[in-house]
Amino acid sequence: MFFARPRTFLLLALAASAVLGFFQNQIDPYYVDVLTRIGINIVLAVSLNLINGHTGQFSLGHAGFMAVGAYTAAAVTMFAGPHVLPVNAPTIIIMLWFLVALLAGGAMAAAAGLLVGAPSLRLKGDYLAIVTLGFGQIISVIFRNIEPLGGALGLNKIPSYTNLFWAFGAAAVTVYVITAMVNSTYGRGFIATHDDEIAAEAMGINTTRCKIVAFVIGAFFAGIAGGLYGHFELSISPRGFDFNKSVEIVVMVIVGGMGNTLGVVLAAILLTLLPEGLRMLSGVSPSLHWIGESRLLLYSLLLIAMMLLRPQGLFNFRKSARTKV
Amino acid sequence: MYALIAIGYTLVYGVLRFINFAHCDVFMVGAFVGYYTGRNFSSSTIGGGILVMIIAMLACAALGIVIELLAYRPLRNRSRLTVLITAIGVSLFLENAGQMVFGPDPKPFPEIFPTREFALGQLVISSKDIAVFVITVSFLLALKLIVQHTKMGTAMRAVSFNPEAASLMGVNVNVVISFTFGLGSALAAAGGILWAYKFPKIDPLMGVAPGVTAFVAAVLGGIGNIPGAALGGLLIGIIETFVKGSRFSTWTDAIAFLILILILFFKPAGLLGKLQPEKV
Numbered sequence: 011m012f013f014a015r016p017r018t019f020l021l022l023a024l025a026a027s028a029v030l031g032f033f034q035n036q037i038d039p040y041y042v043d044v045l046t047r048i049g050i051n052i053v054l055a056v057s058l059n060l061i062n063g064h065t066g067q068f069s070l071g072h073a074g075f076m077a078v079g080a081y082t083a084a085a086v087t088m089f090a091g092p093h094v095l096p097v098n099a100p101t102i103i104i105m106l107w108f109l110v111a112l113l114a115g116g117a118m119a120a121a122a123g124l125l126v127g128a129p130s131l132r133l134k135g136d137y138l139a140i141v142t143l144g145f146g147q148i149i150s151v152i153f154r155n156i157e158p159l160g161g162a163l164g165l166n167k168i169p170s171y172t173n174l175f176w177a178f179g180a181a182a183v184t185v186y187v188i189t190a191m192v193n194s195t196y197g198r199g200f201i202a203t204h205d206d207e208i209a210a211e212a213m214g215i216n217t218t219r220c221k222i223v224a225f226v227i228g229a230f231f232a233g234i235a236g237g238l239y240g241h242f243e244l245s246i247s248p249r250g251f252d253f254n255k256s257v258e259i260v261v262m263v264i265v266g267g268m269g270n271t272l273g274v275v276l277a278a279i280l281l282t283l284l285p286e287g288l289r290m291l292s293g294v295s296p297s298l299h300w301i302g303e304s305r306l307l308l309y310s311l312l313l314i315a316m317m318l319l320r321p322q323g324l325f326n327f328r329k330s331a332r333t334k335v
Numbered sequence: 336m337y338a339l340i341a342i343g344y345t346l347v348y349g350v351l352r353f354i355n356f357a358h359c360d361v362f363m364v365g366a367f368v369g370y371y372t373g374r375n376f377s378s379s380t381i382g383g384g385i386l387v388m389i390i391a392m393l394a395c396a397a398l399g400i401v402i403e404l405l406a407y408r409p410l411r412n413r414s415r416l417t418v419l420i421t422a423i424g425v426s427l428f429l430e431n432a433g434q435m436v437f438g439p440d441p442k443p444f445p446e447i448f449p450t451r452e453f454a455l456g457q458l459v460i461s462s463k464d465i466a467v468f469v470i471t472v473s474f475l476l477a478l479k480l481i482v483q484h485t486k487m488g489t490a491m492r493a494v495s496f497n498p499e500a501a502s503l504m505g506v507n508v509n510v511v512i513s514f515t516f517g518l519g520s521a522l523a524a525a526g527g528i529l530w531a532y533k534f535p536k537i538d539p540l541m542g543v544a545p546g547v548t549a550f551v552a553a554v555l556g557g558i559g560n561i562p563g564a565a566l567g568g569l570l571i572g573i574i575e576t577f578v579k580g581s582r583f584s585t586w587t588d589a590i591a592f593l594i595l596i597l598i599l600f601f602k603p604a605g606l607l608g609k610l611q612p613e614k615v
Contacts, residue, residue, distance in 0.1 A: 144592030313424030
């Protein structure tokens with residue numbers, strides 16, 4: 011694994027994203043756009059992988075946490091920002107403030123994760139999936155009913171803070187934290203919960219607590235991704251964080267292979283590029299126009315095909331050695 | 336109406352122990368089959384309406400059996416999570432294929448049964464409501480007959496109880512499961528047509544909201560339990576109507592989930608369900 015020296019990896023990745031961010035203006039805006047999306051999707055997919063892959067739960071509400079993070083971070087920069095920051099604040103101050111906003115978004119999402127997770131993680135597989143799905147729905151209904159946050163129209167004119175540095179920096183930190191966590195003594199508990207809950211409990215692992223911790227951390231990073239997303243799209247609305255968004259993230263995790271961080275990163279990249287490729291294809295001739303709109307159809311077929319043919323994930327070449335000790 | 340859909344979930348769950356996410360989309364397909372056949376018959380007589388319904392139910396039963404055969408059967412012995420993900424995939428596939436085939440815009444549903452209004456003193460009742468009620472109740476009774484008093488019903492209950500023992504007793508498990516899927520899907524189609532008849536606007540995503548609500552109804556009544564599903568459907572229907580009439584009408588979508596979370600928290604087996612301890 012390329013995470014053999016996680017700290018080196020983290021530093022290298024952070025440096026690389028800083029360089030990328032610095033030279034952003036020299037890159038074609040289209041590529042910047044796609045690359046930023048890739049970074050955000052990596053954060054989302056890897057954090058969901060902690061819940062769905064490593065810990066073996068099944069959450070369908072990741073977009074809900076993303077929404078909480080996006081709204082919180084946007085509220086911090088838009089409403090609180092003008093009161094706190096001086097008029098011509100230097101870039102470094104603005105960046106620090108953005109960091110504060112992102113962390114606030116993550117913290118709110120983590121709190122939401124605790125709120126949802128504590129009761130529902132006592133449930134098994136399918137029930138949990140439904141409850142998290144329901145949570146996603148409730149979140150969007152809540153945001154639709156909060157008038158100061160724009161109601162159904164959402165928030166507009168969010169300052170454009172997200173750049174390549176933030177997107178890839180966040181991706182690197184997410185990968186680092188989650189890898190380090192899973193490989194720690196504490197993280198073994200997650201994997202034990204995934205492999206066999208009853209045996210894990212017999213060994214004295216508090217599986218419910220493991221699940222909640224995984225859930226809260228996953229939600230935290232989803233919130234960060236949401237904050238990045240809001241300051242990248244510059245407008246957010248409850249509709250943008252619906253069930254389809256959650257499914258998109260789930261597809262990334264499944265294509266990458268549940269519990270396989272490297273695979274999930276690759277899948278996030280691949281599945282971000284896929285719609286762009288489809289869009290190009292449909293631009294070639296008008297008769298191919300339908301391809302551009304068939305993204306979700308493709309995702310659904312991909313899901314079914316993956317489950318039938320390669321349930322361990324596209325990029326998982328090790329025969330699940332971990333489960334057969 | 337919720338009762339009909341909820342029973343579909345419960346039937347499949349009772350036999351296979353998994354949640355058929357695609358159920359609500361079969362419901363949508365049923366309504367669309369009703370739309371196309373109903374438009375061609377155009378005569379809104381009781382006989383014509385029943386004919387439309389039977390066609391839609393047969394079509395959806397076939398669809399349900401095909402889905403089971405292609406997507407779920409190869410996964411029979413895999414983990415439940417795998418099947419669950421596949422079910423979500425099938426559901427999304429039907430929704431998006433529906434948007435391509437039927438078009439994403441809502442369509443008006445034809446009046447397949449004659450409609451009249453009856454006045455009982457101050458109370459005005461549309462024959463729509465009566466038809467929906469009568470049809471739902473007759474389906475529930477028919478279902479009870481099938482499950483309790485036919486050979487296939489006995490086999491269904493046997494498979495639900497213990498698939499391996501059932502197959503040792505000479506029950507063809509695959510046939511029983513196909514039949515269950517067919518039956519559940521036919522009920523979904525009936526539900527879809529009644530829904531479209533009551534709220535005459537159909538589109539490819541119409542199944543999502545009632546599907547989720549019906550699932551909650553199934554859990555409320557105790558999943559895998561047919562009378563429970565009927566009771567849950569009734570309760571959820573009443574609660575939703577009250578919420579819609581109150582000040583909180585914009586929160587309607589969230590109510591079903593709130594109920595779900597409350598049930599799972601306080602009475603995870605549902606009102607009429609029995610909690611089974613997990614076997615090691």
